[in-house]
Amino acid sequence: MRYPLGFIGAGNMSGAIIKGLLNAGTAPGDLLICARTQATLDTYQALGCATTLDASEVMRTCDAVMLGVKPQMLKDVLQPLADEAQAHQPLLLSVVAAIPATSIERWLGGNLAIIRTMPNTPSLVKQGATGLYANERVTDAQKSLAETTFAGIGRYSWVDNEADLHAVTATAGSAPAYFFQFAESMQKTALELGLTDAQSRTLIGQTMLGAATMILETDTDIAQMRKNVCSPNGTTERAIQSFQTDDIDAVVRRAMLACLERSEELSSELGDA
Numbered sequence: 001m002r003y004p005l006g007f008i009g010a011g012n013m014s015g016a017i018i019k020g021l022l023n024a025g026t027a028p029g030d031l032l033i034c035a036r037t038q039a040t041l042d043t044y045q046a047l048g049c050a051t052t053l054d055a056s057e058v059m060r061t062c063d064a065v066m067l068g069v070k071p072q073m074l075k076d077v078l079q080p081l082a083d084e085a086q087a088h089q090p091l092l093l094s095v096v097a098a099i100p101a102t103s104i105e106r107w108l109g110g111n112l113a114i115i116r117t118m119p120n121t122p123s124l125v126k127q128g129a130t131g132l133y134a135n136e137r138v139t140d141a142q143k144s145l146a147e148t149t150f151a152g153i154g155r156y157s158w159v160d161n162e163a164d165l166h167a168v169t170a171t172a173g174s175a176p177a178y179f180f181q182f183a184e185s186m187q188k189t190a191l192e193l194g195l196t197d198a199q200s201r202t203l204i205g206q207t208m209l210g211a212a213t214m215i216l217e218t219d220t221d222i223a224q225m226r227k228n229v230c231s232p233n234g235t236t237e238r239a240i241q242s243f244q245t246d247d248i249d250a251v252v253r254r255a256m257l258a259c260l261e262r263s264e265e266l267s268s269e270l271g272d273a
């Protein structure tokens with residue numbers, strides 16, 4: 001039996017991709033999922049996917065293999081799979097933050113086509129944002145396959161320079177959490193102001209979706225859209241003045257640079273240069 005796509009690791013991120021692909025119409029039987037526990041496999045079996053506890057089966061039977069384990073585990077997971085990888089030469093798609101393609105290639109014995117991806121969890125609802133980087137062995141057909149996969153669960157953008165994936169992590173991979181943090185803070189105040197959990201969830205979620213849709217579907221500058229909400233001496237102006245007094249640009253910049261710095265640190269701590 002051969003499968004177009006296999007997964008080694010099926011946690012939060014790979015799980016979002018798998019479920020996003022199924023929502024987008026991928027046939028469940030086209031996916032082979034490898035996880036460490038039978039309980040996780042049961043979840044995917046119930047969705048109709050093929051499953052295995054044996055990662056070498058994924059290397060042996062899949063045309064493309066998505067790597068979805070934690071950066072700290074990747075070397076130990078990959079090294080025992082080198083013979084299978086060399087014998088079968090699947091396309092490798094890594095969602096693993098920070099670990100360079102050269103390390104993945106070395107741990108698997110060399111000479112492999114690798115696409116590093118930096119997706120995010122809104123892939124679950126077909127609204128993912130993914131950065132893609134291909135090493136020099138990836139063919140145009142393999143790039144198209146990655147594009148089809150990630151276009152099915154959101155939007156993607158290629159980077160030519162692998163180091164730019166650190167910036168993609170700070171701007172998209174980690175960024176759903178920034179917006180959840182902001183929504184969480186807004187919800188606390190909305191509850192304090194007397195709205196219910198359900199009312200605040202609907203109003204905050206729909207407002208974020210509306211603002212995001214305007215960013216994607218109009219050419220208007222983001223700063224201009226913000227100004228358009230602010231009537232002179234009106235309500236929004238007061239809120240924005242409060243954010244600016246607290247130097248929101250500096251707060252956001254510090255957080256994004258902290259994220260980027262951690263990605264660079266993980267790369268040098270865990271990658272084999």
Ligand SMILES: NC(=O)C1=CN([C@@H]2O[C@H](COP(=O)(O)OP(=O)(O)OC[C@H]3O[C@@H](n4cnc5c(N)ncnc54)[C@H](O)[C@@H]3O)[C@@H](O)[C@H]2O)C=CC1
Pocket residue numbers: 008009010011012013014015034035036037055068069070071073077095096097098118119120121173174
């Ligand atoms: N969570 C997120 O929003 C994002 C995560 N990533 C990357 O995705 C990767 C996974 O992150 P999460 O999904 O959040 O972690 P997670 O801990 O939810 O998932 C990792 C999964 O890998 C499994 N695993 C470990 N060793 C295995 C093995 N030998 N065979 C099969 N499965 C094995 C674990 O049991 C676990 O279910 C990380 O490298 C992270 O950098 C990338 C972008 C966003």
Ligand SMILES: O=C(O)[C@@H]1CCC=N1
Pocket residue numbers: 097169173174
């Ligand atoms: O927090 C992390 O390390 C991973 C990578 C991007 C999002 N989550």
